[in-house]
Amino acid sequence: MSYRPLPYPRTPILDARSLLVLNRFTAGWTPALGAEVRRAGGIDRWFARQLNPGSVPDTFYYASARWWVSNALTPAGIDARAVAGLETPEMMGANYQRWSMVRRLRGERQVQETMAAFWEHHFHVPAAGGAEVRFRSSYGKTLRALALGRFDTLLHAAVTHPCLGIFLGNAVSTRNAPNENLGRELLELHTVGRAAGYTEDDVKASARILTGYRVDLWKTWSTAYDAAAHWTGPVSVLGFSHANADADGRAVTQAYLSYLAHHPATARRIAAKLALRFVSDTPSSALVEHLAQVYLANGTAIAPVLRALVASAEFRASAGRKVRTPDEDLVASYRALGVAVAPPRRTTSAANLLWYQSRYIGQGPFSWPRPDGRPDQGTAWSSVSRVLASFDVHYHLAGRRSPPTEIGYRTPRQWLPQRKIRFGQLVDHLSRSILGRPSTSRLLLAACQATGLRPTTVITAKHPLLRYSMPALLTVFLDNPTHMTR
Numbered sequence: 001m002s003y004r005p006l007p008y009p010r011t012p013i014l015d016a017r018s019l020l021v022l023n024r025f026t027a028g029w030t031p032a033l034g035a036e037v038r039r040a041g042g043i044d045r046w047f048a049r050q051l052n053p054g055s056v057p058d059t060f061y062y063a064s065a066r067w068w069v070s071n072a073l074t075p076a077g078i079d080a081r082a083v084a085g086l087e088t089p090e091m092m093g094a095n096y097q098r099w100s101m102v103r104r105l106r107g108e109r110q111v112q113e114t115m116a117a118f119w120e121h122h123f124h125v126p127a128a129g130g131a132e133v134r135f136r137s138s139y140g141k142t143l144r145a146l147a148l149g150r151f152d153t154l155l156h157a158a159v160t161h162p163c164l165g166i167f168l169g170n171a172v173s174t175r176n177a178p179n180e181n182l183g184r185e186l187l188e189l190h191t192v193g194r195a196a197g198y199t200e201d202d203v204k205a206s207a208r209i210l211t212g213y214r215v216d217l218w219k220t221w222s223t224a225y226d227a228a229a230h231w232t233g234p235v236s237v238l239g240f241s242h243a244n245a246d247a248d249g250r251a252v253t254q255a256y257l258s259y260l261a262h263h264p265a266t267a268r269r270i271a272a273k274l275a276l277r278f279v280s281d282t283p284s285s286a287l288v289e290h291l292a293q294v295y296l297a298n299g300t301a302i303a304p305v306l307r308a309l310v311a312s313a314e315f316r317a318s319a320g321r322k323v324r325t326p327d328e329d330l331v332a333s334y335r336a337l338g339v340a341v342a343p344p345r346r347t348t349s350a351a352n353l354l355w356y357q358s359r360y361i362g363q364g365p366f367s368w369p370r371p372d373g374r375p376d377q378g379t380a381w382s383s384v385s386r387v388l389a390s391f392d393v394h395y396h397l398a399g400r401r402s403p404p405t406e407i408g409y410r411t412p413r414q415w416l417p418q419r420k421i422r423f424g425q426l427v428d429h430l431s432r433s434i435l436g437r438p439s440t441s442r443l444l445l446a447a448c449q450a451t452g453l454r455p456t457t458v459i460t461a462k463h464p465l466l467r468y469s470m471p472a473l474l475t476v477f478l479d480n481p482t483h484m485t486r
Helices: 018-025 031-040 045-049 059-064 076-084 089-106 108-120 131-145 153-158 163-167 181-190 198-209 250-261 265-276 285-299 301-311 326-337 350-361 384-398 423-436 441-450 464-478
Strands: 214-216 223-225 233-239 238-243 420-422 458-460
Touching: 018 031, 018 045, 018 108, 018 285, 031 045, 045 108, 045 301, 059 089, 076 131, 076 153, 076 384, 089 108, 089 131, 089 181, 089 223, 089 326, 089 350, 089 423, 108 131, 108 265, 131 153, 153 181, 153 238, 153 250, 163 214, 163 250, 198 233, 198 250, 198 384, 233 250, 265 285, 265 301, 285 301, 326 350, 326 423, 384 464, 420 423, 423 464, 441 464
Parallel strands: none
Antiparallel strands: 214 223, 233 238, 420 458
């Protein structure tokens, strides 16, 4: 029997480079996304528009912000809700994670959402149940708004935000007892990295510079700059020197953070993390150096670095080299199957179950407990248990077997592009719809083995395939390495 693919070109797709850009910088391919790219005039014009988020509607972001009450409340309002027993802090953190997933699932600003998640992992604060959860939604909104701007602006907003200050102890740091956590992680994780060779004296000076940003913990949750808490006196960190004589240390903080943002070691570190996220687990030193130079030449602007990354030969040759994390797999699977979620009205709503499903596969977004953020290498997300968990979730989604409320599944009949079609053509249609690429001999063979059908079998709305075997057929595409990588 021949397993030569039977084309169904009436389901249009994009070229390989365009598909690669979409799989790396969005939550996953859909035919609707492909149509959006064609309307924009091609992938380069689409990407340029997405890099300017103000030119793209943000309707779903604002609509979904009201789906979970705690995501729209002030820190004091969140605390009052917790004290009243309406929601635990842990569930408020989970609600932010849910919001981040539905935004990637349905939001119009796909590149902004992708980069917002990138920076939230770079300036990582777990969306858990600690004191910082009162500011976690505000923190995420702040980073998202600046995700495609300049890194120096983003760095200042993140480091002086009360959420990061609480998580890393800066909210209680004073001139008499400087807390070194944020000062150290600022150097090690957020900017220059260990390779810059900073010393313990540098860490101490870094912590002293950052004193003064305070939060009234467990009382009013108000934030303020307290000049009386700021350490004064000369400071020096990695070549940055300042008299630091003013009791109001906000100016020295601004100068210090700007210095770090423009440091060549920071440029290389940011370039390396971007290359790791969007190119491969082992990006070349030449690519990293090129991106670092673009970063410095453009005053730490992020968009030019992303344009240079996408234009590189190394990026174009990197298809399939990045493994989707558990939450990325889940969101991409919902998108691939056309599963629709609605505003949650009860705990069994699909938008609520997203969080549980991502944890079942491996880990929800922003759940990593340490300040270094989740690992971004494929080996961290390629264990047997994770793969089997993904297969299980794929099968339940494909078979519409998860019975939550406020959810819309495509029916088996809706997968048929016409009233009568040969099975080989249906496989090609599904490959184009779910994976964004034509079928192959290997894929067709797998589909035939999964269903017991021949490539020439004629499928109609009354064929037993639609009643009994569609879940097995759809998982041929979802369990495929092409879908589980990006």
